[in-house]
Amino acid sequence: MLALDQVRKSYGRKCVLDGVTIDFPIGLTLLTGPSGAGKSTLLRLVASAERPSAGRVIWDGTPLPAGRAALRRSLGYAPQAVDLPDDLSARAFAMHMAALKGLDLAAADAQFAGIAEAIGLGADIGNRIGTYSGGMRRRLIFAQALLGAPRLLALDEPTAELDRETARLLGALVVERARTAAVVMTTHLADELAPHAAAVLRVEGGRVQPA
Numbered sequence: 409m410l411a412l413d414q415v416r417k418s419y420g421r422k423c424v425l426d427g428v429t430i431d432f433p434i435g436l437t438l439l440t441g442p443s444g445a446g447k448s449t450l451l452r453l454v455a456s457a458e459r460p461s462a463g464r465v466i467w468d469g470t471p472l473p474a475g476r477a478a479l480r481r482s483l484g485y486a487p488q489a490v491d492l493p494d495d496l497s498a499r500a501f502a503m504h505m506a507a508l509k510g511l512d513l514a515a516a517d518a519q520f521a522g523i524a525e526a527i528g529l530g531a532d533i534g535n536r537i538g539t540y541s542g543g544m545r546r547r548l549i550f551a552q553a554l555l556g557a558p559r560l561l562a563l564d565e566p567t568a569e570l571d572r573e574t575a576r577l578l579g580a581l582v583v584e585r586a587r588t589a590a591v592v593m594t595t596h597l598a599d600e601l602a603p604h605a606a607a608v609l610r611v612e613g614g615r616v617q618p619a
């Protein structure tokens with residue numbers, strides 16, 4: 409699956425991650441650590457949304473950039489912040505994402521409806537995203553990441569802005585997906601999900617270590 413080998417990431421003179429070597433096997437990997445420690449940076453590297461300053465990101469045995477196309481075909485990514493198109497309905501946006509992923513649109517439409525239902529968004533998918541609350545936007549970003557059958561899920565705080573009950577609905581889907589996919593996630597529900605996790609890692613001081 410995915411591996412990081414001696415990865416360093418710097419922004420200018422600031423070194424955020426320093427010599428990080430980790431395997432992300434099938435199962436749930438939770439990332440914890442203080443604000444600003446580099447959790448989102450690590451998730452962007454996992455999602456190949458950024459390149460390391462040094463070291464290698466390896467997908468199915470092939471280092472990036474050669475392995476990038478294959479990684480992206482297998483990826484579902486829910487970034488922390490996205491500008492969603494306010495004028496589209498959630499359903500139209502999801503279909504746009506499905507088309508970009510090369511999915512069968514009829515199957516993706518049915519799948520999206522099912523995911524939306526499971527996370528309490530079912531009644532709203534025909535509505536314009538412009539009418540959505542922060543928590544609804546989070547759920548939409550989460551739902552599009554699950555479309556298809558991604559073998560790698562990078563989820564950056566999908567439960568932010570959600571009440572506990574709704575966050576648990578997302579957590580249940582994450583645990584289910586982690587049976588067949590490598591799921592790397594930050595969440596304020598980490599304590600609750602930890603019993604279901606293959607690993608809980610702490611990002612701090614440029615290092616990533618078991619929490």
Ligand SMILES: Nc1ncnc2c1ncn2[C@@H]1O[C@H](COP(=O)(O)OP(=O)(O)OP(=O)(O)O)[C@@H](O)[C@H]1O
Pocket residue numbers: 419424441442443444445446447448449450
């Ligand atoms: N594009 C960028 N340019 C410069 N610095 C950046 C950039 N992205 C992140 N950083 C810096 O890298 C550090 C790690 O940021 P990151 O967002 O990865 O932390 P985090 O652990 O996800 O924080 P939080 O829990 O608050 O979301 C911070 O000091 C941040 O300011």
